[in-house]
Amino acid sequence: MEKILEIDDLHVHFTTYGGTVQAVRGVSLYLNKGETLAIVGESGSGKSVTSNSIMQLIPSPPGKIVKGSIRFKGRDLVRTSKKEMRAIRGVDISMIFQDPMTALNPTLTVGDQLTEGLKQHTSISTDSAKQKAIDMLRLVGITDPESRFKQYPHQFSGGMRQRIVIAMALICEPDLLIADEPTTALDVTIQAQIMELFSEIQEKTGVSIILVTHDLGVVARVADRVAVMYGGKIVETGDKDAIFYNPQHPYTVGLLHSVPRLDMQEAVLQPIDGTPPDLFAPPQGCPFTARCAHAMQVCANVYPPATNLSASHQVECWLQDARANRAASLMKR
């Protein structure tokens, strides 16, 4: 399958008065054409920073990509000039942000905001831009798009606004859509509708999607592959089924256990005890060591190398390392 995006060893640092935050510490991932990759993890794990890096939207200063490459259709976005990057944003790669209530400019009409990107990047006439925007609004399920076109964001509900944001992101027919927690600010019924919309749009347009979320329910619904992030690193990545039915990293297991289930017998959820690592001074070894029930001496000192469990399932954990089995069998003797 053709890889549309390849991130290799990405490091992103933020310089603050309190020191340097190492938000992303060596992330490598890829995205195939037409598939949906979900990046999951708790707050501060670096998933949003990773997705913003692809768009080169890290506020700089304080943020800086210190190492690594992001190859999009063979082109390294880290080394692309600002001007060239502007021609890529919105056209080849689009982004959807978390809160639809604030993602639209309150003083401009929805139609204006929909068409301005189109007008910026193509020499389209005002009339055909309008027609395209109206078609787009219809595609995302806005009724009566002709009159809605002239309205302002405050005249729409939250779910409607997120649909408009999605229409805005798709209007230039991008190859890659990055959705940064697109459903977090919406209520549950609307969440389901929006996720359904994503699937529909992917079917119609063949767009590749990176979905950043901490909601595993959303992941289960739409993702093809999942990357689990923790402490600025991808600790486990694999097909959706492998992650959900055969999780190998203790953090992934903990994450799955902390989701409420209908078939759950116990009355309480199992949270992951402890707090995420301090990324001002990230631990030398595995960042999950302090919270891991299976932590060993080696975990605190050396970061585990990636272990291939199958062609698509990878985990970075000493428990899965080939040497761990050997050690275990030695101990048994």
Place this chain on the structure above:
Amino acid sequence: MAIYLIRRFLIMIATIFVIATLTFILMHSIPGNPFTTQDRSTSEAVQENLNAHYHLDEPMLIQYGIWLKSLMTFDFGPSIKQPTETVNDLLSRGFPISAELGMWTITIALLSGITLGVLAALKHNGIIDYIAMTLAVLGISVPNFILATLLIQQLAVNLQLLPAATWSSPMHMIMPIIALATGPTAIIARLTRSSMLEVLTQDYIKTARAKGLSPAKIVIKHALRNALMPVVTILGTLVAAILTGTFVIERIFAIPGMGKYFVESINNRDYPVIMGTTVFYSAFLIFMLFLVDVVYSILDPRIKLHKKGGS
């Protein structure tokens, strides 16, 4: 919209009526009348004749009625101290000059204040930011009459670049406008900067950047419009401040505007002129505040002046 305008107009009339009444009460609660001041040479009989001529011997309520009548007909009668001229003459002669000064001031204050504020916000914590904000603090702290005298001393007396006073050519206008506009410019610059900084962190700015728009377009189309809301809000107060500023500045630069008549009329207790200028100033200010509200609703579609229509 029509209903709103009519309602708003009625409220404006009521406000002016209240101001007129308060002015009347205040004016007459000061002991004495226009003829009791310096000139003691007039005889009793002449005094009485004068009082009768200006209806000052009538009961207060009658005088109030006469005043209201003159207000309704926009005819404030002749000035007491300069009997050859009516109040309307003074207003029509002084107002265009004051208005010219005021409008130039507000235009220049808005243009330079907004530009400085935006530049400072875009170069946040850079050299431009520090220079602009130092200038702004200076501009707010130095009163306009100090600035005016300093300008005269330097530009007119020492360097002899500009004429020191009066109002007859564009060259004459430079110093008064600078003196009057510096304070408002500083206020507008600081306000624009802080609200611009806030707006630039908003999600919709990030959305605009994610669309691949050019920085100029993001700043002008997406950020500035939202950042100007607080500036428009204080515009009403600012107009009032500039208006009071004109009294002082007109005096310093010997500009024959309305301010001169206003201040002199109070010293002279020239009743018709006091009443005429006060009502005129208040009507002007109220109208400006109304304009500010209109501009506000144009800038922000969420604010509606009227309940029906629009959506």
